[in-house]
Amino acid sequence: MPQSGEHTVKAFDDDIGELRALVSEMGGIAETAIGDAMHALMKRDLETAKRVVEEDPKLNELDARCERLAVRLIALRAPMADDLREAVAAMKIANVLERIGDYAKNIAKRVPDFEQRGDIEPLSILPAMAQVVSEMVHDVLDAFAARDADKALAVIERDDAVDDFYNSLFRTLMTYMVENRHNIALSTHLLFIAKNLERVGDHAANIGEMVYFAATGEHLADRYDFVGEPGGTAVPGAAEDEE
């Protein structure tokens, strides 16, 4: 018996391939959106910021396409075992990527508020934080493409670093606001941006769980106790900023 080769019904492979390609495409767009939003923020580049906001509907559209495709696949092909897990994971991952796009858009929307301002010290931490979450999104999509459970686990573990960034930035911004009340408005924007990035990290970790389940059939939640949002619990009053 051939091991894990192609399906006897070749069109099945085409459908699954299309679904996987769509998710990878969305991953690329989401990763770029975060990078562009951060670039716009650091360079006060209103054009790029505007483009990030304008391109967000594309992710929404692809998410809807993914869902239709996955539902059709489940209805028409009745996938089993790893095929079923993959179809469900693809549908869920697409939804999470759409949310990540929303966070990038939220960051881009705040760029005009920074336009007339010089660099403020806490802002300098953000690019490093954004770098980590971008890589998480990139790597977790690689893990999905390669069905690599270990790589997914490695991404999940990096979420702690993002939480550390956020908690440290939270304290810095508090001090900053206490020092000078004129800093409050801008600091609040920065706090929301940091929170957005922290949520992107959580979502990348969630995708990691889905990839792990799709690849192994084991639920990671049964093995880990990290379920939930570690970054959100450590700091009081860090409100969700979601669309």
Place this chain on the structure above:
Amino acid sequence: MTQTALTQIAEKRNAVEVDTPKMTARNVDVFYGAAQAIDDVSIDIGMENVTAFIGPSGCGKSTFLRCLNRMNDTIPIARVTGDIRLDGKDVYDSSMDVVQLRARVGMVFQKPNPFPKSIFENVAYGARIHGLASSKAEMDEIVERSLKRAGLWDEVKDRLPDSGTALSGGQQQRLCIARAIAVDPEVILMDEPCSALDPIATAKIEELIHELRGRYAIVIVTHNMQQAARVSQRTAFFHLGTLVEYGDTSELFTNPHEERTKDYITGRYG
């Protein structure tokens, strides 16, 4: 999770034992002449569960099913070795009355095979030869109860003297199930009971299997994996005469342990 814990889970998942075994088979081999059709199969059939046997054509699932009530005895070149027990008693023991055994372990076949007799007589026949009714009233009661349990009563109650063969395919199959039920079996073996039926008739049989669950130990052989997934709680995957994997149906279809099971259920086989 430790490696030991994972190993234990894997072993538990592939365990042949169930909590309340009605039938047990250990190290069963079946030969047709020199050809070996079943190779060292051990499995428990639970009372509480519907058990599905799946696998490609020629994998031995029907052959093994037919061992459970010694239907293979009717094939001269078939030879069965190993140990098969019903409530702990060896079904291949010389003291076992085969007719009695087949009343306790009833069977429903792929193609509905009602006797060319009336609907009433189809159901009453087995009960009569086993002496289960001492009066006409008692026999009427057995026939009605069996047809009700088989979900056929409302459709045939006004035409009991009509020939069983005049019914539709789906009705004929339910008549055969009523016939099996009439002799008060403990186990019902179903060999592809829906493969000759349309989707509606199939759904009725599946609903019936669901209703009969718990009252009888039910084993169903099916080519239709969706059907196995729908009706059973435990599934056994056979391949080339061996039992490859036996486990909870939901687990086996979402996360099969064995590569061969996965390739078969995802349509990568062959």
